[in-house]
Amino acid sequence: MSVCIIGGGAAGMVAAITARKNGNEVILLEKNNELGKKILLTGNGKCNYTNINMDVSNFNSLFVSAVLKKFNEKETINFFKNLGLETLIEPSGRCYPISEQASSVVEVLTYELNRLGVDIRYKSEVIKVEKNNTFLILLKGGEKIVANNIVIATGGITYPLTGSTGDGYNIAASFNHKITKLLPSLSRLKVKEDLKFLHGVRFNGLIKVISNGKVVKEAINDIIISKSGLGGLGILEVSKWANISLNNKLKTLIEIELTPLDENTLYNRFNNLSYKSAFDSLIGLINKKLIKTVLRNSKVSEDILIKDLSYDDLGKIINELKHFTFEVVDYYLEEAQVTHGGVSLDKIDNKTLESKKVKGLYFAGEVLDIDGNSGGYNLQWAFSSGYIAGKLGVI
Ligand SMILES: Cc1cc2nc3c(=O)[nH]c(=O)nc-3n(C[C@H](O)[C@H](O)[C@H](O)COP(=O)(O)OP(=O)(O)OC[C@H]3O[C@@H](n4cnc5c(N)ncnc54)[C@H](O)[C@@H]3O)c2cc1C
Numbered sequence: 001m002s003v004c005i006i007g008g009g010a011a012g013m014v015a016a017i018t019a020r021k022n023g024n025e026v027i028l029l030e031k032n033n034e035l036g037k038k039i040l041l042t043g044n045g046k047c048n049y050t051n052i053n054m055d056v057s058n059f060n061s062l063f064v065s066a067v068l069k070k071f072n073e074k075e076t077i078n079f080f081k082n083l084g085l086e087t088l089i090e091p092s093g094r095c096y097p098i099s100e101q102a103s104s105v106v107e108v109l110t111y112e113l114n115r116l117g118v119d120i121r122y123k124s125e126v127i128k129v130e131k132n133n134t135f136l137i138l139l140k141g142g143e144k145i146v147a148n149n150i151v152i153a154t155g156g157i158t159y160p161l162t163g164s165t166g167d168g169y170n171i172a173a174s175f176n177h178k179i180t181k182l183l184p185s186l187s188r189l190k191v192k193e194d195l196k197f198l199h200g201v202r203f204n205g206l207i208k209v210i211s212n213g214k215v216v217k218e219a220i221n222d223i224i225i226s227k228s229g230l231g232g233l234g235i236l237e238v239s240k241w242a243n244i245s246l247n248n249k250l251k252t253l254i255e256i257e258l259t260p261l262d263e264n265t266l267y268n269r270f271n272n273l274s275y276k277s278a279f280d281s282l283i284g285l286i287n288k289k290l291i292k293t294v295l296r297n298s299k300v301s302e303d304i305l306i307k308d309l310s311y312d313d314l315g316k317i318i319n320e321l322k323h324f325t326f327e328v329v330d331y332y333l334e335e336a337q338v339t340h341g342g343v344s345l346d347k348i349d350n351k352t353l354e355s356k357k358v359k360g361l362y363f364a365g366e367v368l369d370i371d372g373n374s375g376g377y378n379l380q381w382a383f384s385s386g387y388i389a390g391k392l393g394v395i
Helices: 010-021 039-045 064-070 073-082 102-116 167-174 233-247 263-272 278-282 288-298 311-322 377-390
Strands: 002-006 025-029 087-089 094-097 119-121 126-131 135-139 144-147 149-152 183-185 189-191 202-211 214-226 229-231 252-257 324-331 338-340 361-363
Touching: 002 010, 002 135, 002 144, 010 025, 010 102, 010 149, 010 377, 025 144, 039 102, 064 377, 073 087, 073 094, 073 377, 094 102, 102 119, 126 167, 135 149, 149 167, 149 377, 183 233, 189 233, 202 233, 214 233, 229 233, 233 252, 233 324, 233 338, 263 311, 278 288, 288 311, 288 324, 311 324, 361 377
Parallel strands: 002 025, 002 149, 025 119, 149 361
Antiparallel strands: 087 094, 126 135, 135 144, 183 338, 189 229, 189 324, 202 214, 202 252, 214 229, 252 324
8 A cells, every 4th residue: 555644743754654664655745854843842852752641631632542542652662762762751750862852753763764665755745635546645846646545744833934834734624624723732821911020030830720700720830921921831731721711702811829828827927027118028938020010919019018008908919929910812823832723533533543534544643633731742642643543544
């Protein structure tokens, strides 16, 4: 059988290796002049490629379950070990190549593709696919390729400079597959408040996404404030829920607990420091750059002594410390790590990843409506789904 894999990212490379090992003639089409451009950016250049705490709860859909059962994190670690890549497992469960270089992942995969004799075609951008008895794949520039099966592994729409520009959605739609709403996941958030005085603030805290008055997601992790928005691992973790809320045109707030101390402890603290000004009383409790904003929002003057404040005023400061709020106004789609949404799963066989509409049409990776949490789950999905799609139904 001949198979054409469209997209030489994480999913496409593994799909091509698997298909070739099963004796198929494999052509891998990549629009860039290199494979795995996005992989090089992952894990801050170190590639957090899986996680030993793999669980379906880390994904948006139980659809992943059947696929992960067949090719899980252990199989992935072993797959890479056989290619010469040893794994560093962090106490958190995140796994990286021991070289701590994302390029190692791309290089061992590329070596294997070449060793197996996969026909890799660089600078080959697919613009259209048609099907009669076989698939006819049309490339920009006019070249045509014929194949019995195809795997669409073109990724999502974030970081388009890596080549992921959403082309796979158009190909899927041309075969009458539904595409769900595309939104950023693991993204920074743009907020209404002016952040120029808070630029550079970084701390760890409880973050809540409040959509139309209801808490829809919570996380405790890093928050990094910059002039242009809120970032940090904690914000990335909750961003999808904020983006969904925003997309539904609901008022969307990010509420942050600036201190884990409870109300009573905070009242006692103010009592002990009653000789200090409101401003000085907060030094040592929260990042100094936040103090002016906390007091301004509480309508308490910076210079007033704590002993001259009423119980109500102290309550206002405490409320601000426990519920420091930003209003989300926009998302950063292009620089998100993952696309939420994609080819709708209802017409995809979860055991083979073949289309239920078109025989021989397979999907792998982020192009499907699957997104995972931060921690190696998205690359694991790309590898697992690439492996299953590359089996072309022979499982
Ligand atoms: C900054 C950043 C950091 C990340 N860090 C992590 C991390 O540490 N751990 C983790 O698990 N995930 C991480 N991710 C997410 C992860 O990189 C992706 O989920 C994963 O790469 C998706 O793999 P894919 O093969 O489906 O798509 P991609 O990797 O996007 O590959 C798609 C490929 O298809 C090619 N292509 C597209 N259209 C065409 C066409 N028409 N013709 C031919 N070729 C085409 C593209 O050029 C590209 O090479 C990160 C993402 C980013 C942006």
